[in-house]
Amino acid sequence: MDEVLLPTTVDELVEGRAAHPDALLLAGGTDLMVAVNAGTLPVPGVIALRAVDGLRGWRREGDEVVVGAATTYADLLAPDVADLLPGMAQASRTVGSPQIRSTGTLGGNLGTASPAGDALPVLVALGATVELRSPGGTRSLPVGELLTGPKRTALAPDEVITSARLPVARGPQQYRKVGVRNAMVISVASVALAVDVEARTVGVGLGSVGPVPLPAPDACAFAVDAVDWATGALHDPGAADRFGELAAAACSPIDDHRSTAAYRRHAVRVLAARALATACPPATGAAA
């Protein structure tokens, strides 16, 4: 196929994908076009998602928000959705520049499956599921099952990502990352934190410190005991540091051109501690 398909409906997209499993699936283009411009990626054909209106935007369904795969970061940091998904809004605001945020999409982040994808730790912290469509029907996967390795997913050749399903925030959320400067920066390490004060649970996702965004179950279990759920505050100010240590212990970072593994682990410890201390600030007057 030496052409571009511009489907306008999800049905057309699914049919086009099944007919052309080798074509490039083009969402925002912020990753894909870099490789195309560099000449490192053959272009046997393209299926562009831009005109599929049904994939853009979000809607609330009960206690969940369904975010279409072609929804941009600019869409996700708008105030109305930021109230429902504050961690995702924070993460979206750290992505690239205004130019990148108005182009890059949640579905593109998932499909690219970079360990540094900024939306991905948030999805892990929230226990989000991803919805997939093929001519055979639909299925849902927890985000941790979709992302199988760096740039690898469990997507079948005839499947497309249509949406992600995230719980509405029921407590404070945080997204923090370290990069080499304050704008236009890819994550060297990142931490997403979601506190659910109704279910009394804490979710964590760690980015750029493993082949996929990682959960940190030991840190989460510790945090559940460290929070005074009547007030939402930490019992003990020192608990945030211990939480950071446990989050760092969940990492499996590598040395690469952006950072050393040791720095990444250190960064996760600091970011996680700050995230918890901010989300659940120790009550004033608590024992120091």
Place this chain on the structure above:
Amino acid sequence: MSGATVPTPVAPSYVLTVNGTEHGVDASWLGESLLHVLRERLGLPGSKAGCEQGECGSCSVLVDGDLVCACLVLAAAAVGTEITTVEGLADERGTFTDVQQAFVDAGAVQCGFCTPGLVVAVHDLLDRVPEPTDLEVREALSGNLCRCTGYGRVVAAVEAAVAVRTSGGAP
């Protein structure tokens, strides 16, 4: 291609709407970026080819009103959109916009390579936020790299443009 539900393919020949005018693009390579097509096929060299990876912002254009890097837009997938380049911001050829004039007056133009992208980004900002805070200005400019000005004069140019607009000057 067969089957009623499979959409009609585009390329190698297609039509782009740039600055309100339809342009035919023939015999292009499928992977050509919008930036390449603007500069090399449509005679619109205002958008500059810098990094071609979305980092420098020198190719910033508006697609359906959204500020994007033209280097990251696949030209053949931009069919059906309204594209505005720096050439389309002025009313007529040779006339500066208020933002362009403010850049000149403030000394915010040095080598000039980044200037078209910055001008498009500033127009986008001021259309959305008529009286931006300093933080909003700096965030809006964060995707445009400049090696010469140090940004101080660019920020001053934005402030001057805002001052003219809010005092009732030409929009």
